[in-house]
Amino acid sequence: MSEEILVNVTPRETRVAVIENGMLQELHIERGWRRGVVGNIYKGKVQRVMPGMQAAFVEVGLDRAAFLHANDIVRSSPGAVVEGEEAPLPTPPAAPIMDLLRDGQDIVVQVVKDPIGSKGARLTTQISIPSRYLVLLPQSKVIGVSARIEDEAERHRLKQVVTELAGLHGGHGYIIRTNAEGQPAEALAEDIAYLSRVWNVVERRGRESPSCSILYEDLSLPLRAVRDLIRKDVEKVKVDSKETHERLQAFVAKYMPVLAERIELYSGERPIFDLYGVEDEIGRALDxxxxxxxxxxxxxxxxxxxxxxxxxxxxxxxxxxxxxxxxxxxxxxxxxxxxxxxxxxxxxxxxxxxxxxxxxxxxxxxxxxxxxxxxxxxxxxxxxxxxxxxxxxxxxxxxxxxxxRQLSEPCPECSGRGSIKTTETVTYEIFREITRAVRQFEAARLLVIASPKVVARITDEESTAVAELEEFLGKSIRFQADEQYLQEQFDVVLL
The missing domain is CATH 3.40.630 (Aminopeptidase)
Structure with missing residues (x-):
């Protein structure tokens, strides 16, 4: 199976496509004004503790307060999930939230789920920081191995190597990622040293920074793609931006030099996504x-x-x-x-x-x-x-x-229902609204403003009904079409 990763960079948007056997399998999007916050670590302030929900809202500096459940605070053996890799570590029952947090308390938290729809971000206090081959679990002592590494001898070797190295760097817990399979002890040692430096910075910032400060920010999308998505099957990473290509080359040279030859600058005339048919696939993915x-x-x-x-x-x-x-x-x-x-x-x-x-x-x-x-x-x-x-x-x-939901918004005409009221339905709603308005307010004449389709139907097919309504109410009714009105919109104006 051949696999390629395409990186398309424009001033305000970066997109990463994963291509397997010529077909688009994954698409990741990062926009400059709204980067994802999963993986970021913050020094938050507890805004409100809610005993009935066993949870708290925590202010971390995002648009909405984030959500922290008691289950995400108390774990004797915290596990973590990275790209589908899960350490099989038990989670004990949560203690009452009132025993764990109080309003106004400062707390170091990590985002595990971006804000989705009307919901704020989901938080945890069980920090995990990923690198190329490992995930650091600073509050744990457990060494876990990805279930995707199936060879028992290799699992044993990796666990033994990481256990020895962890003892030299604070004795923290680690999850060994799928990418670590077959890697020498030197590569794992570099990862552990890097993660130790990162955690030391996070701890120092946690002590010195004010509330609602960011302590650690995950890598930008192109760097995350190289860190997380490159596997043995990936033949090339093609980038259409010279600046991003240079950043990727520097990142790879520092953390994974054996992959340097796979990073390639694309300088063709056709847009890289057009060349692989990605734009068409994106359009179809919205159907x-x-x-x-x-x-x-x-x-x-x-x-x-x-x-x-x-x-x-x-x-x-x-x-x-x-x-x-x-x-x-x-x-x-x-x-x-x-x-x-x-x-x-x-x-x-x-x-x-x-x-x-x-x-x-x-x-x-x-x-x-x-x-x-x-x-x-x-x-x-x-x-x-x-x-x-x-x-x-x-x-x-x-x-x-x-x-x-990243690329679309609800249709303004149907508000996401997927259908709109017929012109006939809207016509009879207008007649009812006219009757209601005349009974409530004094007016000599009425003006109805609606969409051209609705007005056309009323003046063509319902002219007799309008005449009968005028005679019944004793009022003159005039209709005005407005292109700005959607099919379901209308206004009854008293004159």
């Missing part, structure tokens, strides 16, 4: 419907509570019988769903409605295909068996807004 090669299709709906994926056969007729057609469509859909979740960065609860299958073995194979396809995902995913209704429930860890 609800996703076509499958077989002729079937997915329908993806993202709501506040969950994301639903409906699988349909469409025009796919198959070669043998209905069960075989359904099975083949579901197998293709399972792979497509896994890709769409990564591409659209959909998280939280996800419900997949595969086409009904009678054969239990077909169900098992579809589930296995889904799980296998999700194995490439950097985010942690959990997939459950088919429910009695034939649905597959799963979760995907969400730390930032989905692609659609």
């Amino acid at each position: 609800k419907q996703v076509p499958l090669k077989s002729g079937g299709y997915l329908v993806i709906d993202q709501t506040e509570a969950m994301t639903t994926v409906d699988v349909n056969t469409g025009s796919f007729l198959g070669q043998r019988n209905l069960e075989e057609t359904v099975y083949r469509t579901n197998l293709e859909a399972a792979q497509a769903v896994a890709r769409q979740l990564r591409l659209r960065n959909l998280g939280g609860i996800i419900i997949i409605d595969f086409i009904d299958m009678d054969d239990p073995e077909h169900r098992r194979q579809v589930l296995r295909t889904l799980e296998k396809s999700l194995a490439k995902d950097h985010a942690k995913t959990t997939v459950y068996e088919f429910s009695p209704l034939g649905l597959v429930e799963m979760t995907r860890k969400r730390t930032v807004e989905s692609l659609a």
Whole structure:
């Protein structure tokens, strides 16, 4: 499997695309005016403790107060998750929040989830600082190894090396990341020395800085991409900005010199995303419907509570019988769903409605295909068996807004409903509002301002109804079309 990472830089926006076998799999976006804050460490001030929610709101200097739950404060053996790698460390029950925090208290916290929608950022006091091969857990003594490193001998070697090195640098805990597999002790020692320096700076700033100060800021998107996304399969990292290319080269030379030859400056005339068809893929990733090669299709709906994926056969007729057609469509859909979740960065609860299958073995194979396809995902995913209704429930860890919510906003005409009232419905709403206004206020005449479509319908198809209404109310009614009005908008003005 060939893999490339493309970095597109413009003055106010940086985008990173992960391409596997010529297809876009992931897209990461960072805009100058709104950088993500996941991973940042702050010296916050407790704004309000809420015993009923076992949580507190903490002011850290963002637009909205951030949320800190008691479970994210008390852990005897804190774990951490990095790009889907989780240390299997137990979390004890939380103590009462009133025993842990008080209003006005200063506290060092880290953002684990960006502000999403109307919700503030999610915080933890269990700090974790990632580097190329390791994640530092300064409040822990545990050494954990990524579950993606499967070779037992290598797991044992890495744990032994890191345990010895950790004892020389304060005895902190570490999670050994997937990238560490096969790395010599010298490379791990450099990482530990770097993380120790970073933590010393954070501790010093924590003592000296005022409340609502940032103590540590994660790397910019291009540097994070090189740190977190480069694996053995990645052949090239192509960058279309000379300045960013130089920064990446300097970063790689310092922390991962063996990768220096993979960083390449792209200087072609065509925009780099156009060359790989990324712009078209981004446009398609905002559509609800996703076509499958077989002729079937997915329908993806993202709501506040969950994301639903409906699988349909469409025009796919198959070669043998209905069960075989359904099975083949579901197998293709399972792979497509896994890709769409990564591409659209959909998280939280996800419900997949595969086409009904009678054969239990077909169900098992579809589930296995889904799980296998999700194995490439950097985010942690959990997939459950088919429910009695034939649905597959799963979760995907969400730390930032989905692609659609980063790039789109609710339609001003329908306010995100996906439909608008018909001109007929709006017409009768206007008639009711006219009647209501005349009964409440004194007026000789009335002026109705509405969208051109609604006014056209009233004057053409409802002229008789308007005449009857004028006679019934004893008032003159005039209609005025305004291009600025949306279809559902109107005003009844008393003259």
